[in-house]
Amino acid sequence: MTSPFDIAKDMRGEGICMQYSDCTNSFCLGELGAKRDNLPAYVLMAKEEKDIVTGVQFANKYNIKVSVKSTGHSLSGASTAKDTLLIWLAQYPEDNTIQLDYQDSCGDTESHNVIGVAAGQNFKSIAEAVGDDYHFVSASEWTVSASGGFIQGGGVSFTSRHYGLGVDNVVDFRVVLPSSAVVIADRCTNSDLFWALRGGGGGSFGIVTHMNYKLHAPTPIVRFSFNLEESSSNDTTVSTFLKYVAENLPNIDSRWGGRFSWFGLDMYFAGFPRGAQVTFLDDFIEFAMTNLNLPLSFWEKNHTRSYDSWSRVLPELEETTGQAYVAETSFSRLVPHDFATEQTVEHYQLLESLAKSNTLGYTNVLLGQNINKIPESETSVHPAFRESAFLLTANQIGYEKLLEKLPNNVTGASKNHVGSLEPNWRESIWGEHYERLLEIKELYDPRNIFSCYQCVGYEGEETDIYTKGKKLNPPNQAPTGGTIDQPTSAAQVLSTGSKLIIIMIGFSMYLMS
Numbered sequence: 360m361t362s363p364f365d366i367a368k369d370m371r372g373e374g375i376c377m378q379y380s381d382c383t384n385s386f387c388l389g390e391l392g393a394k395r396d397n398l399p400a401y402v403l404m405a406k407e408e409k410d411i412v413t414g415v416q417f418a419n420k421y422n423i424k425v426s427v428k429s430t431g432h433s434l435s436g437a438s439t440a441k442d443t444l445l446i447w448l449a450q451y452p453e454d455n456t457i458q459l460d461y462q463d464s465c466g467d468t469e470s471h472n473v474i475g476v477a478a479g480q481n482f483k484s485i486a487e488a489v490g491d492d493y494h495f496v497s498a499s500e501w502t503v504s505a506s507g508g509f510i511q512g513g514g515v516s517f518t519s520r521h522y523g524l525g526v527d528n529v530v531d532f533r534v535v536l537p538s539s540a541v542v543i544a545d546r547c548t549n550s551d552l553f554w555a556l557r558g559g560g561g562g563s564f565g566i567v568t569h570m571n572y573k574l575h576a577p578t579p580i581v582r583f584s585f586n587l588e589e590s591s592s593n594d595t596t597v598s599t600f601l602k603y604v605a606e607n608l609p610n611i612d613s614r615w616g617g618r619f620s621w622f623g624l625d626m627y628f629a630g631f632p633r634g635a636q637v638t639f640l641d642d643f644i645e646f647a648m649t650n651l652n653l654p655l656s657f658w659e660k661n662h663t664r665s666y667d668s669w670s671r672v673l674p675e676l677e678e679t680t681g682q683a684y685v686a687e688t689s690f691s692r693l694v695p696h697d698f699a700t701e702q703t704v705e706h707y708q709l710l711e712s713l714a715k716s717n718t719l720g721y722t723n724v725l726l727g728q729n730i731n732k733i734p735e736s737e738t739s740v741h742p743a744f745r746e747s748a749f750l751l752t753a754n755q756i757g758y759e760k761l762l763e764k765l766p767n768n769v770t771g772a773s774k775n776h777v778g779s780l781e782p783n784w785r786e787s788i789w790g791e792h793y794e795r796l797l798e799i800k801e802l803y804d805p806r807n808i809f810s811c812y813q814c815v816g817y818e819g820e821e822t823d824i825y826t827k828g829k830k831l832n833p834p835n836q837a838p839t840g841g842t843i844d845q846p847t848s849a850a851q852v853l854s855t856g857s858k859l860i861i862i863m864i865g866f867s868m869y870l871m872s
């Protein structure tokens with residue numbers, strides 16, 4: 360068969376894989392360390408919507424599956440798949456049109472200020488377009504694409520406690536369907552698709568070529584970075600610090616968001632410094648001075664910094680969070696607000712035991728407040744997202760502890776914060792929403808043309824920690840047997856961790872190049 364598209368293998372060295380151009384890492388090959396070729400058969404670098412339509416028609420005609428890639432940030436390697444036609448959106452032109460009082464097709468009284476975001480466009484371009492004029496909900500790194508995997512996987516931001524998840528900020532999508540038809544999806548047009556695209560994951564229901572995304576009134580941002588430094592090796596200090604976190608952060612003012620770990624806080628306040636002080640900083644600093652036994656030199660440093668807008672925070676986040684983000688976020692769990700606030704001792708002991716066993720991730724995100732005010736049926740993210748206080752991240756050993764306390768019948772995970780080893784991923788990522796997502800998938804993609812790992816309707820090999828290399832489990836059915844593989848020695852743990860860190864360093868360098 361002849362094809363108008365590039366042959367994937369001819370594009371080695373041009374970033375065809377996720378992060379490395381030589382295709383030797385897990386993100387390209389699938390399971391960590393496996394030598395499984397996960398390359399697509401063809402690559403279409405789409406530069407306009409009709410390229411995408413042509414690509415999808417080609418796939419339908421020759422019965423080839425389609426994979427989609429914007430930036431390649433997917434932690435589970437979902438933006439490539441063996442023998443597919445890969446439709447790559449990295450060179451799709453940006454939009455950035457700002458419209459005031461924009462209305463969706465419902466034509467009711469609801470209107471929003473929005474920015475038009477095209478396929479493949481990342482948060483850097485949005486920050487540059489809006490500057491200090493508006494606030495917007497973004498990923499922690501501006502290299503992530505806005506209308507692709509971030510939004511379709513839920514979209515957790517450090518300002519989400521006040522402004523909602525990414526999915527709560529989309530007004531409408533324009534989509535090339537698996538049939539190659541182009542449609543709009545919003546509250547009143549193709550509302551089932553609109554629901555599915557707001558949390559059901561990228562690469563499943565079609566290709567989003569555009570979205571109108573809410574802009575909020577401008578706000579200054581205060582960043583509070585607190586690192587215990589050498590005191591983070593003192594067990595008593597860490598325990599005291601985590602107890603404060605567990606008891607106080609679930610109900611902190613909605614304008615605060617950010618993340619914590621055993622060694623400190625990285626928090627953001629949407630407002631002026633005085634507001635930041637009275638809502639949290641005064642109280643926390645008094646607690647820390649009294650209880651954490653930090654040296655005087657610690658207090659000589661300035662731990663807060665003010666910015667005119669979120670657009671000015673993002674460039675700094677790229678520098679500080681690049682490799683750290685994924686190194687330990689292969690596993691995550693949503694922590695129910697009730698568990699955090701009513702079973703406070705158990706909650707605190709869980710954090711403490713993760714910290715002491717060196718298995719707690721760096722990026723444990725604050726959730727709750729306005730995220731939880733949106734009804735759980737309104738979007739397709741895991742219902743537990745709407746009643747959580749935190750998103751905890753851990754490595755594989757820590758995950759076993761998390762699962763013991765917070766199993767799938769209590770809560771779940773965030774689509775954007777699970778790696779390819781996530782067990783029971785359908786249930787874990789979507790909970791009771793998976794069934795409806797699958798129905799919508801069958802409606803819009805009856806031939807299952809769009810296929811990717813950890814995506815709704817995926818059929819193929821499973822690479823999670825229970826079923827590595829095994830064929831598909833029927834949707835909604837839990838894999839049977841087995842416990843999570845435990846590394847046999849500390850050296851093995853270290854080598855796994857180092858591998859991940861090396862991958863991420865390369866990853867960040869590739870993305871920045």
Ligand SMILES: Cc1cc2nc3c(=O)[nH]c(=O)nc-3n(C[C@H](O)[C@H](O)[C@H](O)COP(=O)(O)OP(=O)(O)OC[C@H]3O[C@@H](n4cnc5c(N)ncnc54)[C@H](O)[C@@H]3O)c2cc1C
Pocket residue numbers: 426427428429430431432433434437438448478479497498499500502503504505506507508509510511512513514515516517560561562563565566567568681684685775776811814
């Ligand atoms: C450094 C880093 C920082 C991150 N920070 C955050 C964060 O703060 N909050 C958060 O929630 N997540 C965060 N993530 C996770 C990130 O949101 C997910 O990895 C997301 O899937 C990336 O989407 P992408 O489109 O950029 O990547 P890709 O790997 O290109 O795509 C991811 C998935 O979306 C599909 N897809 C991409 N574009 C489209 C499209 N236009 N239409 C349909 N499907 C599409 C792909 O097929 C794939 O399944 C971060 C990840 C990294 C690596």
